[in-house]
Amino acid sequence: MVDDGRGETPLLDGQVPADWWPWRDPEDPFVTRLPADKDILVTRRDTAGDPPRSPGLFNPQRYAGSVMPLGGFPTFLGAPMALNTEDLKAGNVDVALVGMTLEDNPVPGGRFAANSMRSLIDHMVFPAGGTDQYLGVDWSTLQLADYGNIASFANQNERSLEEIHRVISEIVAADTIPIGVGGTHLQSYSFLTALARKYGPGKVVVLHVDAHHDTYLMDMGRMVHNGSFLRVAIEKGILKGPDLIQVGLRGQGPKEKEIEWMRENGLRFHFQAEADTLGWDVVLRRVLEDIKGRMVYLSFDLDGVSPAYAPGVGTQDPDGMTASQALQLVRAVAIASDVVAADFIEYSPLLDDTHMTTGILIDRLIRSLLAGIAAKRQGIRDPLYIDPRRLRYDAP
Template sequence: MNTFLSRVLLTVGIAVTFNTSASESDGGIPYKWAPWKDPENPMILKMTDEKDVLFQRRDQSMGAKREPGLFYPNRYNFGPNWTAIPTFLGAPIAQTPEDLKAAKVDIAMFGMSIGDQVLPGGRFAAQQMRSLIDYMSYPPQGEDQFIGVDIGKLVMADYGNATANWMADNQVNLDEVHKIVSEILGTDAIPVGIGGTHIQSYGFMTALAEKYGPGEVAIVHVDAHYDAYKAGAGRFVHNGSFFKLAVDSGVIKGSDIYQVGLRGTTPGAYDLNWMRENKLNFHFQAEIEKYGWDAVLVKLLSEVKGRKVYLTFDMDGVDPAYAPGVGSQDPDGLTAGQAIQLVRALGIQNEIVAAEFNEYNPLLDDAHQTTGILMDRLIRSLLGGIQGRREGITDPMYYDPERLVHANQ
C-alpha cells in the first residue's frame, strides 16, 4: 500500500530515516482502530487501497464524437458573462492535449483548487474568476490601453481545473497540478494557472524542471511573504515552504528566484541567512519605499533580462487597499498600477513559459469583487505584454504614442 509520504520522497528523491516504534498506541487513537497509522512508523500516514475517485479522468471516448480542437459552450457570439456559460476570459474550451495542439493554442488557462490557507476559500477562486460580475465583454479581446495591442490575437483556451481532494493531504494534490502543467507544456502552449493557494507553485516548478532542467527558468515571485519557511505542519511542503523544498531538493536553484514586495513579520535572521546562502534575489518592500518603484522595477528587469520566466503572483503581494480578498493580508504592498506595470513589462521583455495567479479568496473579497477584478486585469496585462513581444515591441517600458499625446497637441 502506497503512502503519501513515500510518494513525496520518491518524487523529490529525498532519503529520510525515522525512528520506528511497534507500540500499540502513540497516545492517540489505538492503532487497531486507526488503519491510517503505521505502527512501525508513526510518521507515515497510510492511504486506502481504493483509488481516489476525484483523480480519475473522464473517458473522452464516451462523449460526443468531435474532431480535436476548441469549442465554445455558448449559444451567442458576443455578450456579457451573465448570459453565457462562464469560462476564463470567455475563451473556448479544450479538454485534451490534442485539442490544444489542433488549435495551436498560445495560452492555456486552467483553474487551481488546492486550499492550503489558514483562512479557507482559495479553492473557490477559479470558479469565481470565470464568473466575475464585471463589465468586460466576451469572447476574450480588447486592446491593452498602455501598449495598444489586442490580446484577442492570442489563441486562448480554458483547459478546465486541476482537481484537488479537499480531504486528502495537499502534497498528494500537487501531482495533478504537475500533470496539467506538463500536458500544456508538451503542446508548446503557455500554462496560466488561476486560483487556489501558493503551494501549487511546487507542481509548476517540478513540471518546468522536467521540461527545461533545473536552473533554466527564472522565477519571478510577487508576494508579501518569502515562502521558504522551514518544513513544518507535519508535511514536507506547505503553502509557505515550497521554495525551501524546491531549493533543497534540487528542483530549482536559489539564484533563479527573484522576489518582489516582501514584508510582514518574516523572514527572521535564520531564514534571511538561508536566503543569502542560497543566493535568492529579493526586493523587500523596504527597498521599494527607500529607492522608489521605478528604480526597483528597472533593477529587477535587468536581473532577469534574456531569461525564460515563470511568473508566480500571490495576490497578497498587492496592498490590501487594492486586493482585500486574500488569506494573508499585509498592508503597505504594491499598488495595483505597479503590479500591472510589472507583469506587462515582464511579458514584453521575457519569454514567459508559465504563469500563475493565486491566493485570491472570494469569500473575503468585497461586494465589488475588487480583488478578482484586479486579478483579471493582471492576467490581461500579462497577455498584453506577451502579444506586444510577438508584435515586435522590445522595450519593457514601451507605451503606445497614441496614448501619450493628446489629439490637439
C-alpha cells in the first residue's frame, strides 16, 4: 500500500498504484482486463440499417460457373459467404472455412495465412471443385461456406481466445464443421472450449499433428500460449489425456519431466522416431485404431510435415512426414472417425518459397479432408480405400 494523497492504493508488482496500470486487475494482476467499450476489434457491426436479407448463403461472385481465375472476390475455395449461425442453417452448410488471425510466434506471419490462402495463385488458376484423385470421390457435393476471418487482438491472447470461442461456437451451433485456416496453435484452445460447450467436456478426441508436443509448462508469463494450450486443456478437464493423439513429435522437446507428465496423463503420442523406425504404416494404423468412430478435432500444425514439403512455417524442424503421408492421414481420419472440427495452422506465407509449396499443400490437405468427409457420407468405410481405377487402368 502507498499513500499517494488519494488514500491507500494497492500496489501492482510492488511497484505502482493499481490505477496507474488500469489494464491490470488489482485482485488478480495476472489477468489483463479492458472495459467492454474498448473491444473495438470484436464489437459486431450494427446491421439495423442494412437492407433486409433472408438468412442463407451470399454468393459474391460476378461471373458464372466455378471458373473465376483472378476475377471476382477471393473466398476460400470459391465458396459463398455466411456471416452467422442462421446463414449456416438456412444454407445447410456442411463445412465453414474460417480465417484465423491470431499470432503468437517468435517468427510472425500466421495472421496473413487466411487471406493468402483465399487468393492462392494455384487455386485461382485451377479453381476448386472436384474429384479426389485417390478416392475417386467428388467433394463438391458438400456445401461449403466462407465464414470470414476472426479478429484478434495483437499480443492479447486471452481476449483473442474469447472471440475465437464465440465465433467457433456460432459455427458449431449450426452443426457445421469449422475448418480454421491460418493463425497460430494457441487458437486451438478456443476450438476445444467451443467443442466442449457443444458436445460436453472430454467427448472429442484431438488428433494433433505437430513437430512439438505443445504440453510445455506454463511459461513466458502467460496463462496459455502456443506451447502450453494442450496441457492447460487437460488440466482444466476440457480434454482427457488419452484423447490427445499426437503425431510427428521431434525437435528439442519434450524434456524428461514433460514426457513423464505426458505418460502419467495417458497421452497417445507418436514420435517421428516411431514412424522412422517402425514405419509410417504402423503409426497410421495405431492412430486409426484410436480414433475409430470417435468425434475428432484435427489440429494440423504444418511443422509436423517435413520442411522439405512445408518450408513456410515459423518453427520448422528437419524430418517429419511427407506430403503423401500427410494427405493420406487426413483422408483416412475423415473416413475412420467423425470429424467435428479442424484447423491448419502455423503457416506463414511470408516464409513460404516462391512456389507457395506450403500454401498449395494446405489447399490440398483441406480438399483431402473434404474428400474423406464426402467419401464417408457416400458409404466408404475403409480408411485406406483407394479407387481401384487409380491403382490399375484396366481395373474391373
